[in-house]
Amino acid sequence: MPAACESVLEDIEDIVSAEDLKPHDRQFVRKNVFPKVRKRSSQKNVQTDDEPPSDSIIPGVQKIWIRTWGCSHNNSDGEYMAGQLAAYGYKITENSAEADLWLLNSCTVKNPAEDHFRNSIKKAQEGKKKVVLAGCVPQAQPRQEYLKGLSIIGVQQIDRVVEVVEETIKGHSVRLLGQKKDNGKRLGGARLDLPKIRKNPLIEIISINTGCLNACTYCKTKHARGDLASYPIEELVDRAKQSFQEGVCEIWLTSEDTGAYGRDIGTDLPTLLWKLVEVIPEGAMLRLGMTNPPYILEHLEEMAKILNHPRVYAFLHIPVQSASDSVLMDMKREYCVADFKQVVDFLKEKVPGITIATDIICGFPGETDEDFQETMKLVELYRFPSLFINQFYPRPGTPAAKMPQVPAAVKKQRTKDLSQLFHSYNPYDHKVGERQRVLVTEESFDSNYYVAHNPFYEQVLVPKDPLLMGKMVEVNIYEAGKHFMKGQPVSDARVHTASITRPLAKGEVSGLTEEFRRAPQNGRNWKAQPSAEIPVKTQLSSWMALQLPWQQEGGGLKILSVSLALLAVLVMFYYGGMKTEL
Numbered sequence: 001m002p003a004a005c006e007s008v009l010e011d012i013e014d015i016v017s018a019e020d021l022k023p024h025d026r027q028f029v030r031k032n033v034f035p036k037v038r039k040r041s042s043q044k045n046v047q048t049d050d051e052p053p054s055d056s057i058i059p060g061v062q063k064i065w066i067r068t069w070g071c072s073h074n075n076s077d078g079e080y081m082a083g084q085l086a087a088y089g090y091k092i093t094e095n096s097a098e099a100d101l102w103l104l105n106s107c108t109v110k111n112p113a114e115d116h117f118r119n120s121i122k123k124a125q126e127g128k129k130k131v132v133l134a135g136c137v138p139q140a141q142p143r144q145e146y147l148k149g150l151s152i153i154g155v156q157q158i159d160r161v162v163e164v165v166e167e168t169i170k171g172h173s174v175r176l177l178g179q180k181k182d183n184g185k186r187l188g189g190a191r192l193d194l195p196k197i198r199k200n201p202l203i204e205i206i207s208i209n210t211g212c213l214n215a216c217t218y219c220k221t222k223h224a225r226g227d228l229a230s231y232p233i234e235e236l237v238d239r240a241k242q243s244f245q246e247g248v249c250e251i252w253l254t255s256e257d258t259g260a261y262g263r264d265i266g267t268d269l270p271t272l273l274w275k276l277v278e279v280i281p282e283g284a285m286l287r288l289g290m291t292n293p294p295y296i297l298e299h300l301e302e303m304a305k306i307l308n309h310p311r312v313y314a315f316l317h318i319p320v321q322s323a324s325d326s327v328l329m330d331m332k333r334e335y336c337v338a339d340f341k342q343v344v345d346f347l348k349e350k351v352p353g354i355t356i357a358t359d360i361i362c363g364f365p366g367e368t369d370e371d372f373q374e375t376m377k378l379v380e381l382y383r384f385p386s387l388f389i390n391q392f393y394p395r396p397g398t399p400a401a402k403m404p405q406v407p408a409a410v411k412k413q414r415t416k417d418l419s420q421l422f423h424s425y426n427p428y429d430h431k432v433g434e435r436q437r438v439l440v441t442e443e444s445f446d447s448n449y450y451v452a453h454n455p456f457y458e459q460v461l462v463p464k465d466p467l468l469m470g471k472m473v474e475v476n477i478y479e480a481g482k483h484f485m486k487g488q489p490v491s492d493a494r495v496h497t498a499s500i501t502r503p504l505a506k507g508e509v510s511g512l513t514e515e516f517r518r519a520p521q522n523g524r525n526w527k528a529q530p531s532a533e534i535p536v537k538t539q540l541s542s543w544m545a546l547q548l549p550w551q552q553e554g555g556g557l558k559i560l561s562v563s564l565a566l567l568a569v570l571v572m573f574y575y576g577g578m579k580t581e582l
Contacts, residue, residue, distance in 0.1 A: 057170050064101050066092065068135070069107040069135070072205050072289060074105060074107055074136070077134070077158050080194050081153070083197045083510060084158075086195070087509055101129060101131070102130070102132070106134065109220065110393050111393040117135075132165055134154075136221055139152075139155045139223075140220055150173065152175045154177040155210070157180075158189070158190045159191060159194055186229045189210050193511055195510065196511055197507060197508070198248075201505065201506055202441045203251075203441055204239075205252045208258060209229060209255045209262075211225045212228055213257070213263065215332055217331055217400040218361070218395065218398055218399075220398055223397060227264075230263075233262075233272050233275055240276055247503025249285070251276075252287045255290075258290060263295075273286075277306070277311060283497065284499070288315065288317075291318060303316075304346070308350075313453065313456065314351050314354040314456045315355045316354065318343060321361050322364060324337070324372075324374045324375065326371065327366065327367050330400075331364060355385055357387070360389055362418055366404065366406075372417075375418070383427060385428070390415075436455075436474070437473075437474050438474075440472075450465070454485075460487045461484055461487070468489065470503060474490045475488055
């Protein structure tokens with residue numbers, strides 16, 4: 001080895017020679033350097049007198065108003081976001097005027113729903129409210145002009161709503177739109193055991209999967225929810241068990257297409273349903289959500305057995321959309337009218353009294369008068385007790401929006417004609433005089449009755465007696481309307497309490513374990529590592545990802561390791577500086 005390398009350095013400071021400048025000398029050697037003040041080119045970053053600086057705002061004490069549009073899946077997302085915010089310390093209010101921040105959870109299915117959403121944003125801004133946007137509209141088209149500068153929480157990021165709200169209250173703009181993945185595989189979404197505030201403490205909405213396998217030409221929801229991603233069966237069963245332990249007596253299974261459940265994870269809907277049936281207490285009920293015809297066809301036998309189970313409503317929502325095969329082809333619905341009829345006929349035969357609900361779109365591009373008459377004949381044939389009639393609206397970015405459109409006047413007239421046909425028959429008249437078993441779970445919109453459902457999920461209005469709420473009772477049907485029946489409780493019949501424990505109070509947070517209860521007290525220490533997926537126009541504090549208890553998986557050890565490493569570096573430089581000066 002060369003002589004120059006024979007000497008051993010005892011420490012890195014030994015590299016410094018006697019001729020080198022000492023730290024004290026380096027600090028004062030440049031005597032003619034003067035600081036230059038940078039003049040601001042605009043006043044846009046100057047805080048106004050009525051708005052305190054962001055670092056003086058204490059998050060977790062403000063009032064938040066949450067508004068949700070759309071499907072059961074969206075409503076479940078809204079309940080999860082409310083629960084997390086309440087667990088952190090925010091007050092969820094039903095008074096929009098007193099709220100400091102509006103959380104608007106949108107639906108992108110139809111133009112009117114987005115119009116309401118847009119108008120609510122404008123109203124919030126006019127009222128000087130902070131705004132956070134959620135749901136399918138901003139997820140599908142986050143770059144729309146009226147969304148510029150506003151905070152957005154994506155449909156798969158609802159477990160991070162607290163950090164988005166916190167930064168928005170500070171005056172920052174945060175957008176979280178990423179997908180949740182595990183080893184590159186897309187997940188169903190946020191965890192199912194998050195804190196939650198149920199709109200109705202007796203009803204739990206469980207999303208079993210997100211997205212779908214279809215590519216319908218009119219659908220904007222696909223742009224937001226994406227391809228099919230299912231939750232594992234064990235997680236869904238655990239969520240159901242937790243719900244029953246909190247006093248829930250009715251579970252709704254929801255998704256963009258429940259019939260497609262499990263195809264991405266090697267299982268199927270009947271397998272899930274049999275597992276759930278095992279944990280449903282006596283008197284409690286399960287309602288199955290919407291399923292498209294293609295994915296229920298191969299499970300008809302098993303589905304009929306499940307829908308005959310005493311703790312499962314004999315109810316199924318199967319959208320047909322049109323009774324014209326040519327229109328269905330243009331919609332890319334992946335089934336024909338004969339498939340739909342096969343499903344309905346089989347279930348009506350094997351599940352006596354079953355309620356079949358369906359959807360129809362009036363005026364889809366290319367729909368002729370003959371096509372529409374086929375749809376009218378289908379409704380006349382089955383006389384669906386529950387029929388969702390929708391006038392076609394072209395949604396931006398969908399293939400159907402580029403197709404030659406049916407004139408607006410024709411669409412309106414077809415919608416009117418179908419509505420008149422639907423209202424020309426009364427599906428429940430023949431049930432007057434029957435004795436039915438019903439589960440009471442809700443209050444009617446006019447607040448004059450309680451709402452119950454019989455085994456076929458048909459709506460039965462009962463007297464507003466607080467002793468009936470959450471109970472399985474027998475009633476005599478004495479009146480029938482288009483959408484409901486009225487029942488009088490049988491005096492000598494046994495009243496069964498469906499809940500196995502006292503339900504949570506309205507507004508009480510579900511799933512609030514001791515870990516979550518400590519969270520608000522420890523909230524100021526929840527900051528963690530920087531997150532690259534938050535494009536935030538703000539200071540350092542805003543791009544630090546907030547780690548809540550339900551987000552942490554060994555995060556504490558990681559934080560401790562990083563902290564110790566940083567401390568070691570600081571100590572090294574501190575003592576290094578001292579040794580150099582000596």
